[in-house]
Amino acid sequence: MANLMKEFFKQCARPEGFLGRIMLQFMNFGHAPLTNWGISQLTFQEKWTMLDIGCGGGATLKRLLKRSKGAKVYGIDISEESIAKAKRLNAGKLDTQVFLTQGSAAKLPYDDQMFDLVTAVETVYFWPDLPSCLQEVKRVLKPGCSFAILVEVIDKDSVWTKVVDGMTAYTPEELHTLLDEAGFIETKVYRKKPSYATIIGTKPLA
Numbered sequence: 001m002a003n004l005m006k007e008f009f010k011q012c013a014r015p016e017g018f019l020g021r022i023m024l025q026f027m028n029f030g031h032a033p034l035t036n037w038g039i040s041q042l043t044f045q046e047k048w049t050m051l052d053i054g055c056g057g058g059a060t061l062k063r064l065l066k067r068s069k070g071a072k073v074y075g076i077d078i079s080e081e082s083i084a085k086a087k088r089l090n091a092g093k094l095d096t097q098v099f100l101t102q103g104s105a106a107k108l109p110y111d112d113q114m115f116d117l118v119t120a121v122e123t124v125y126f127w128p129d130l131p132s133c134l135q136e137v138k139r140v141l142k143p144g145c146s147f148a149i150l151v152e153v154i155d156k157d158s159v160w161t162k163v164v165d166g167m168t169a170y171t172p173e174e175l176h177t178l179l180d181e182a183g184f185i186e187t188k189v190y191r192k193k194p195s196y197a198t199i200i201g202t203k204p205l206a
């Protein structure tokens with residue numbers, strides 16, 4: 001039983017196969033409160049081009065689209081299963097308003113200064129070499145535009161970091177510092193009980 005639970009929670013890091021599909025379904029609903037609250041801290045404009053990194057089953061892409069009329073949203077995830085699920089969920093808008101690619105935050109397959117907003121929901125825990133991933137995020141953002149990190153595991157001793165292999169919890173303060181060190185400015189931290197955190201940094205104009 002313990003092994004099965006461990007196998008299931010492993011799916012958070014990189015969903016695969018049957019258990020991965022169940023986890024993606026669960027996350028699409030389970031992450032709704034954090035995501036809706038987190039993105040409500042942002043002021044959206046029409047026709048934005050946005051990127052959600054570690055998009056999982058694609059629910060955040062739908063939520064972003066609703067907030068910017070005429071927008072385009074790009075989703076990238078390291079997991080083939082996540083991309084397949086995100087494609088099914090966004091089938092009606094695929095390749096017209098929703099664009100999905102399997103790949104890593106470590107090497108984003110997008111042009112410089114392409115996005116008006118980049119989001120990362122419950123995923124930075126798994127990114128390799130976070131400082132270098134933040135440089136990639138900064139590269140693809142337009143000057144003056146923002147990167148929003150949404151997390152709810154912020155305690156290094158969290159049970160989640162024990163049951164999910166390869167998961168690193170960062171405190172909101174650590175994420176703030178990492179954004180500062182990566183050259184983001186005007187970083188803001190928003191908190192909500194029980195442990196929701198949204199950390200938003202902006203790419204400087206010059």
Ligand SMILES: C[S@@+](CC[C@H](N)C(=O)[O-])C[C@H]1O[C@@H](n2cnc3c(N)ncnc32)[C@H](O)[C@@H]1O
Pocket residue numbers: 012013014015027028031053054055056057060076077078079082103104105106120121122123126127128
């Ligand atoms: C806990 S899930 C969150 C999924 C989605 N953002 C949500 O809120 O439901 C973490 C996701 O990050 C993806 N991921 C892990 N490492 C990644 C990386 N280096 N680059 C891109 N995606 C990654 C996983 O495959 C998984 O789909």
